[in-house]
Amino acid sequence: MDIMLVSVSISFLLVLLGVSWLYWGLRERKISRRREKFFLENGGRLMLQKILSEHEGSIESARIFTDEELKKATDHYHESRILGRGGHGTVYRGILADNTVVAIKKAKILDRSQVEEFINELIILSQINHRNVVKLIGCCFETEVPLLVYEFVTNGTLSDHIHKCGHESTLSWRARLRIAGETAGALSYLHSDASAQILHRDIKSTNILLDENYTAKVADFGASRLVPLDGTQLTTLVQGTLGYLDPEYLRSSQLTEKSDVYSFGVVLAELLTGLRALSFERAENERNLSLYFASAIKGGRLFEIINPMVLNEGNPEEIMKVAMLANQCLTVKGEDRPTMKEVAMELEGLMRVMDRHPWLNRSSDLEEAEHFLGERSSKCDGILRSNASGNDDSIRNQVPFEIESGR
Incomplete structure (x- = not known):
């Protein structure tokens, strides 16, 4: 009786093991087929062939993970x-x-x-x-x-560092200028020196990452476009982020390298002022940073909106040069904006001057700079208020939502 019971138990265990093995085998096969299906649907094989055939020997191949x-x-x-x-x-x-x-x-x-x-x-x-x-x-x-x-880029985004909530950003003027120069250099490379011209199409401070040494890394190329070799204009569904979006591109849907230049101009204005590109918490004539920045320059009120740390560490001439460069990038007509190569060269030149004459950064004109400094607001994005009237243009003349077409 005991022998029979043991035999039955062993037989049952063997059947159970067999069924389990069959179940897990079929399950793994199903998962494998599902992965293969996704791989094919996502163009995996074609993509790998395309990348390897086009770029073999020119760059390090991307690794394929399971x-x-x-x-x-x-x-x-x-x-x-x-x-x-x-x-x-x-x-x-x-x-x-x-x-x-x-x-x-x-x-x-x-x-x-x-x-x-x-x-x-x-x-x-x-x-x-x-x-x-x-x-x-x-x-x-x-x-x-x-x-x-x-x-993995360890130090967050540029936006994190210039819009710290509740306390002043610790990002120095020199670091801001270097990050601007590195970003401009990367965009210049994309526009002029890559194997095919690449338009980023969504340059903003949240898409500029900083590593442990605060070196800039441009990220998020999901919206980017390769420019045809024959120079054909790119007509696309408008895509980008409100506050950084080129108004000419918004109006015409014609994407050019000058659209990236405009967006970079907004980032420069952020670095100078510490203000967000768009904020509905600010007064109506200050909500759109590009309009507010241009209005301040036109009205001779630039130093009223410059971040206090920037005023403290930079000298007025240096700050004015970067501000005028940002203003050129923000010109409404794309053809009047500089190229990214010109922008990168200008910023590189400023950094060379700072390296040769470091004492200039302890501004001897600090009292003159402080004379222009308006009162600080307690709001999160560091709004500097002034009593001067702003530009009549308001955010109502802009599109009141983030452009997501085409994504």
Whole structure:
């Protein structure tokens, strides 16, 4: 009886093991087929062939990750690994098997255009090799929406550092000028020196990352465009962020390199003033920074809106040169704006002067600068109030929402 019971138990266990093995085998096969389906749907093989054939030997190839590798790297996309969330997805901090720390961009599951945006970013970044552009490490096509893996940039965004809430930014004037120069150099490279001209299309302070040495890294190329070699004008659905969006592009839908120049001009104005590009908490004539900045220059009130730290550390001539450069970038007509190469050269020249004459940065004209300084507001984005009347232009003449067309 005991022998029979043992035999039955063993037989039952063997059957159970067999069924379990069959179940897990079928499950793994189903998962594998699902991954293969996503890989093919997302254009994985075609994408790899395209990248390898076009760029073999010219740049380091992007690494292809498996879904399982990235799940392990992010502890199955645990909440504690989230670096940031956006309208289109989430960025996670990942640790690869070799202990390399990376940033993994995982999109929300929306529609086919989301996949196309990620593939577009992959194609763009696979053609870029510049110290001031965030480095693409690899990608994964085995998920419903492709995943992109980047170098991990440790010090947050430029926006984080110039719009710190509740206390003054510690980003020095010299650091601001250097970051501006590095960003301009990266954009100049994209426009003039990359294998094909690349228009970023969404330059803003949140898309400029800073590493542990406060070196600038331009990021987020999902909206970027390659310019046809024949120089054909790009007519696109308007895409960008309100406050940084080129008004000429907004009106005509004609995308040119001067659209990036305008957006960079807004970033320069942010660095100078400490104000956000757009804020409905400010007075009506101050809400749009580009209009407010241009109005202050025109009315001779520039130093009333300059950030106190910038006034403290820079000298008026230096500040005025950067302000006038920003103002040129913000010219309404694109043809009147400088090129990014010209902007980068101007900023590089200013940095060389600072290196040769460091004593100039302890401004002997500090009293003159302080004479222009208006009262500080207690508001978060460091608004400097003045009694002078502003430009009659208001934000009502702008589009009152973030442009998301085409995403």
